[in-house]
Amino acid sequence: MSDQYQPPKVWSQDAESGGKWASINRPVSGATYEKTLPVGEHALQLYSMATPNGQKVTIMLEELLAQGKGADYDAHYIDIGEGEQFSSGFVDINPNSKIPALLDRENNKQVKVFESASILVYLAEKFNALLPNNGIERTTVMNWLFWLQGAAPYLGGGFGHFYAYAPEKFEYPINRFTMEIKRQLDVLDKQLENKAFIVGDTLSIADIAIWPWYGNLVLGNLYDAEQFLQVKDYTHVRRWAKELLSLPSFQRGQIVNRSWGEEWQQLKNRHSAQDIDKVLALKHE
Template identity: 70%
Template structure:
């Protein structure tokens, strides 16, 4: 029996044919129901989930706080993607694209909404003057890699991650296609990190903060359960960098914010103060 797919003249939506997220994915945008977002006491209000894109922002915020930027304190509310929270009227007002993370900044004369994870990193780095060089050439190189990540991660997540870990069936062609691209990306990072401490040199920047939650989590075995399949040990510079970043206190703190799965010492659905994180990390097995 042939398994070849012959596309129809006009595509129609089949909500039963989409794998793990079929029940929430639709070919239309916009709010599906009315519900306001919660709002805490801080100027920065984050609505997110501890996926790689969500971790980018909470890691940066925790790094900023540890760097002494008190104005970076924030409230973070978990958005349950599986429950379609991202399609509430309140969330869509912050991000019309219905994707986490989404940020509201109430410190300006008029409230500012910021969406798309890479843009949130750039917005916060420029606002607070940290983790982004002031030198034009050095800043440009950081932004090269920030935008590289924004363009490359969908091949890792929506491509490799989906077909290897989440699709209802495993098919050789898409797995091979996206494995090849993922390994090409890992090889690129390995070469870029040769002789460097961080992605662009000796300085830790938003390029590292953007890339680590995707590629660091994968090579450390924290995403897709694919470290052996991808032969991650063959990328020694990426492994060294990933382990180095993972030990940073800001990363240890930021990666658990808005996390609603896993061990009790790595889950914090909502965050309103540093003590919220402290109380969770206190449960880490000794």
């Protein structure tokens, strides 16, 4: 028991023990340097990185375009590893300094939208798509959207952090968060047993929110944890994840604001549909 950690009376940050992301984590908010964000020609300006939370929005935008909505956009890469989310321009849109952040300049307005779920709802209402206008169906979609917003921190900041990124492996937190992630996968598996999508037979923002986290997880694209979590047991989630990935909007959206992986998976900045076309064409060369 003598080696057990004893919290001090007053906490202070230890820069040496924060792991991979220690240099960008801090207990205060606000900008650390002055920088104006780039602006493209479209009304919608997205500042993001292709983490699961970032993929939610780019997949949403690509699906809106696939449906013929006027949702063309510029997507600017924000390197969170280099602390670009702490620039004065980014903090002006999102004072919480987290990606993604969206600026809508339509009709000379400056609508600032942050938090990925808020962006999904904003876009769904703006373009009247992927979210029922009212009634039971809308409430059900919102149930699952908020489920994801509550569940994903366990997967990312909990399981992912201690399993993949923490400077040391600790049994207790890994076991604690693994238990929760497997429970969440079981919740999804039961929900999808007799449904094509999260809510019935129609794609919605619930699917678009959940797939980048749990779809990527069961397809082996997150944390290299598929064997550890025995993701093959969740057959309905895997079926759903594969079917969504077959959609062009998911294939296109997941590569935007990405700087890792194969060459055909990387597109830091997107200003037109042709930008994505050129990158995806590399897969077949």
